[in-house]
Amino acid sequence: xxxxxxxxxxxxxxxxxxxxxxxxxxxxxxxxxxxxxxxxxxxxxxxxxxxxxxxxxxxxxxxxxxxxxxxxxxxxxxxxxxxxxxxxxxxxxxxxxxxxxxxxxxxxxxxxxxxxxxxxxxxxxxxxxxxxxxxxxxxxxxxxxxxxxxxxxxxxxxxxxxxxxxxxxxxxxxxxxxxxxxxxxxxxxxxxxxxxxxxxxxxxxxxxxxxxxxxxxxxxxxxxxxxxxxxxxxxxxxxxxxxxxxxxxxxxxxxxxxxxxxxxxxxxxxxxxxxxxxxxxxxxxxxxxxxxxxxxxxxxxxxxxxxxxxxxxxxxxxxxxxxxxxxxxxxxxxxxx
Amino acid sequence: xxxxxxxxxxxxxxxxxxxxxxxxxxxxxxxxxxxxxxxxxxxxxxxxxxxxxxxxxxxxxxxxxxxxxxxxxxxxxxxxxxxxxxxxxxxxxxxxxxxxxxxxxxxxxxxxxxxxxxxxxxxxxxxxxxxxxxxxxxxxxxxxxxxxxxxxxxxxxxxxxxxxxxxxxxxxxxxxxxxxxxxxxxxxxxxxxxxxxxxxxxxxxxxxxxxxxxxxxxxxxxxxxxxxxxxxxxxxxxxxxxxxxxxxxxxxxxxxxxxxxxxxxxxxxxxxxxxxxxxxxxxxxxxxxxxxxxxxxxxxxxxxxxxxxxxxxxxxxxxxxxxxxxxxxxxxxxxxxxxxxxxxxxxxxxxxxxxxxxxxxxxxxx
Numbered sequence: 001x002x003x004x005x006x007x008x009x010x011x012x013x014x015x016x017x018x019x020x021x022x023x024x025x026x027x028x029x030x031x032x033x034x035x036x037x038x039x040x041x042x043x044x045x046x047x048x049x050x051x052x053x054x055x056x057x058x059x060x061x062x063x064x065x066x067x068x069x070x071x072x073x074x075x076x077x078x079x080x081x082x083x084x085x086x087x088x089x090x091x092x093x094x095x096x097x098x099x100x101x102x103x104x105x106x107x108x109x110x111x112x113x114x115x116x117x118x119x120x121x122x123x124x125x126x127x128x129x130x131x132x133x134x135x136x137x138x139x140x141x142x143x144x145x146x147x148x149x150x151x152x153x154x155x156x157x158x159x160x161x162x163x164x165x166x167x168x169x170x171x172x173x174x175x176x177x178x179x180x181x182x183x184x185x186x187x188x189x190x191x192x193x194x195x196x197x198x199x200x201x202x203x204x205x206x207x208x209x210x211x212x213x214x215x216x217x218x219x220x221x222x223x224x225x226x227x228x229x230x231x232x233x234x235x236x237x238x239x240x241x242x243x244x245x246x247x248x249x250x251x252x253x254x255x256x257x258x259x260x261x262x263x264x265x266x267x268x269x270x271x272x273x274x275x276x277x278x279x280x281x282x283x284x285x286x287x288x289x290x291x292x293x294x295x296x297x298x299x300x301x302x303x304x305x306x307x308x309x310x311x312x313x314x315x316x317x318x319x320x321x322x323x324x325x326x327x328x329x330x331x332x333x334x335x336x337x
Numbered sequence: 338x339x340x341x342x343x344x345x346x347x348x349x350x351x352x353x354x355x356x357x358x359x360x361x362x363x364x365x366x367x368x369x370x371x372x373x374x375x376x377x378x379x380x381x382x383x384x385x386x387x388x389x390x391x392x393x394x395x396x397x398x399x400x401x402x403x404x405x406x407x408x409x410x411x412x413x414x415x416x417x418x419x420x421x422x423x424x425x426x427x428x429x430x431x432x433x434x435x436x437x438x439x440x441x442x443x444x445x446x447x448x449x450x451x452x453x454x455x456x457x458x459x460x461x462x463x464x465x466x467x468x469x470x471x472x473x474x475x476x477x478x479x480x481x482x483x484x485x486x487x488x489x490x491x492x493x494x495x496x497x498x499x500x501x502x503x504x505x506x507x508x509x510x511x512x513x514x515x516x517x518x519x520x521x522x523x524x525x526x527x528x529x530x531x532x533x534x535x536x537x538x539x540x541x542x543x544x545x546x547x548x549x550x551x552x553x554x555x556x557x558x559x560x561x562x563x564x565x566x567x568x569x570x571x572x573x574x575x576x577x578x579x580x581x582x583x584x585x586x587x588x589x590x591x592x593x594x595x596x597x598x599x600x601x602x603x604x605x606x607x608x609x610x611x612x613x614x615x616x617x618x619x620x621x622x623x624x625x626x627x628x629x630x631x632x633x634x635x636x637x638x639x640x641x642x643x644x645x646x647x648x649x650x651x652x653x654x655x656x657x658x659x660x661x662x663x664x665x666x667x668x669x670x671x672x673x674x675x676x677x678x679x680x681x682x683x684x685x686x687x688x689x690x691x692x693x694x695x696x697x698x699x700x701x702x703x
Contacts, residue, residue: 146574148576227667249689337696
C-alpha cells in the first residue's frame with residue numbers, strides 16, 4: 001500500500017469525524033451549518049436535488065443538442081450533433097444552487113466541465129459561465145472544457161474539505177462542501193485535544209478576533225479577494241459577483257474597522273439572509289447618528305441596502321447580485337468599477 | 338648574475354619567435370580543417386609565448402565557440418577586446434557567443450557597439466534585429482530593418498524578421514503585406530508562424546494553433562514555433578499541451594525566454610513554487626531586470642510566506658515602474674499581511690487611481 005493511500009485514508013476519516021466532533025460542543029454552529037449554502041457547495045451527482053428533481057433536461061445551440069437524463073440514481077450528460085454523440089456520467093455537482101449548478105464528468109481519465117449548467121431561475125440548462133463564447137468545431141469541443149489537475153484541485157479545494165490527490169489527476173477522497181476544518185484549519189487537532197482533555201493543546205486561533213483584512217484574506221482563499229480582481233479583472237458589471245472587491249471600493253470601507261468585515265453582516269455558519277431589513281442594524285452600526293466619518297440617511301432608516309446596495313443582473317448567470325459597493329446609487333449612474 | 342639571467346631570457350625569446358610563429362600557423366591550419374580541439378591546444382600554446390596576440394585570442398575564441406564552449410570563448414574575446422576595445426571581429430564574435438548562450442541583452446549591447454564600425458554588415462544588422470525582437474523591442478527592430486528591406490525586398494530571412502516585428506508590434510496591415518510577400522514564395526514554416534502570430538494577436542486561437550501545427554510539420558526545428566504553439570494552447574486552456582510545447586522549444590533552444598518564463602508560470606499555477614522560482618530566475622538571467630519576471634518572483638515569495646523579501650522586491654518594482662498595477666496590488670496585500678495598514682490603504686488608493694485612469698483612456702479610445 002503506498003504512502004498516499006494511507007494518508008488519504010487518514011484525512012478522509014478526519015474530514016468526516018471533525019464535523020461530528022465539533023457538533024458535540026458547538027451545537028448551534030453545527031446545526032446552522034447543516035443548511036448553510038457553503039456546506040452544500042459540492043455534491044455527488046447522486047445527491048443533487050436539482051438532478052433528482054429534473055429527470056430530463058435539455059438545451060440546444062446550433063447543431064449541438066445537450067441533455068442530462070436521470071436513471072437509477074445516475075445522471076448522464078450527453079451531447080449530439082445529430083450524427084455522433086458523447087455521453088458521460090456526471091460525477092460532481094458544483095454549487096449549492098443559489099445561482100446555479102455546474103457539473104463535472106470524467107472521460108478517458110480526464111476531468112471536464114460540462115458546457116451547460118442548471119439555473120434555478122430558468123428551471124433548466126444554459127451555458128456554463130465562460131463557455132458561451134467558446135469555439136465548438138466538433139463534439140469533443142462542444143461537450144465541455146477539459147480541466148487539468150491544477151484547476152480540478154482548485155475547484156475541489158474550495159468546494160470540498162480535505163480533498164486528497166494520489167497522483168496528478170486521481171482524487172482519493174474528500175468531504176463534500178465547506179466543513180468546519182476548511183476555515184478552522186486546526187479543528188482536527190483541537191477536537192483531538194479536547195477529547196483527551198488536553199486544554200493547553202486545544203487552544204486554536206479565534207477567527208472572531210481577526211482584523212478586517214485578515215478575515216478578508218481567509219474568505220478570499222475561495223471568494224476571490226480584492227487583489228485577485230484588482231489585478232486580473234474582470235472590469236465592468238461582470239465583477240459584481242466579487243463581493244469583497246466591490247466592498248473594498250466602497251467609500252465607507254475601512255481596513256481597520258471590523259464593522260465592515262464580511263462577518264459583520266454574514267454568518268458563515270448559516271443561510272444567506274435575504275430579508276433586506278435585517279441588514280439595517282448592520283448599517284446603523286455606523287450610520288445611526290451623524291458624525292465626522294458617517295452621515296445618516298435623509299430618506300429612510302429602513303431597507304438601507306435596497307438603495308445603497310442595488311442589485312444587478314448578470315444575464316449570463318440569470319441571477320441578480322447585490323452590489324457590495326456601498327454608495328449613493330442614482331438612476332442612470334454608470335456602473336462604478 | 339642578474340644580467341646573465343636577463344641575457345639568457347632574451348636569447349631564449351629570440352629563439353622561440355620563429356618556433357611560436359610556426360605553432361600559430363599550425364593552429365590556423367588545424368582550425369581551417371575543422372580540428373577545433375587541436376587548434377585550441379596550439380592557440381593556447383602560442384598564447385603562452387605571445388599573450389597579447391589579438392589574432393590568436395580571437396581565433397581561440399572562435400574555435401572554442403565551434404566546440405560549444407561559449408563561456409571560455411567569451412573570456413578569450415574579452416581578453417582580445419582589452420587589447421583592442423573596438424576590434425569589430427572580436428566584438429561581433431563576442432556578441433554571437435552571448436547570443437548563443439541566451440545572454441541577449443549583452444549580445445545587443447556589443448552589436449550596438451559594432452554596428453557603426455560595420456554599417457554594411459548584413460549579419461550584424463540581422464542579429465541585432467533578432468536581439469531586439471527577443472527583447473520585445475519591436476520598434477527598434479523595425480527601424481533597423483526598414484532600410485535593408487528597400488535594398489533586399491526579396492530576401493526571405495529579412496522579410497521574416499521584419500514581418501515578425503511588425504506583427505508583434507500590432508502593425509497588422511503592414512505585417513500582412515510582408516506575409517503576402519513571403520507567401521508568394523509558397524507555403525513555408527516561417528510564413529505559417531507569422532500568420533499564427535497575427536491570429537494570436539487577433540485572439541483567433543484555433544486558427545493560430547492550426548498554423549503553428551502546420552509550421553512545425555513543415556519545419557520541426559523552426560525557432561519559436563513550439564513556444565508560440567505553447568502560448569496558443571495556454572489561451573485554449575490546455576495546460577498540459579502548453580507545457581509539452583514549451584519543453585519542445587527548450588529542446589531546440591534552451592535559452593528561449595517565452596518557454597522558460599511560461600513554464601515558470603505553469604509551475605506556479607500548479608503550486609510547485611521551488612520549480613517556479615528557479616524558472617523565473619532563469620528567465621531573469623535571459624531578460625535582466627524584466628519587471629514582469631521580477632513581479633512573478635515576488636508573487637512566489639508572497640505565496641511561500643517570504644513576505645519581507647516580496648515587500649523589498651515590490652517596493653523596488655513600483656519605484657521603477659509606477660504604473661505597474663499588479664505590483665501595486667501585490668504590495669497592498671504585502672502591507673496588510675505585515676499589518677502596515679496605512680501603507681496598504683495608500684497602495685490600494687493608487688490601484689484605484691490607475692484603474693480609473695485606464696478606464697478613462699479606454700473610454701476616450703472608443
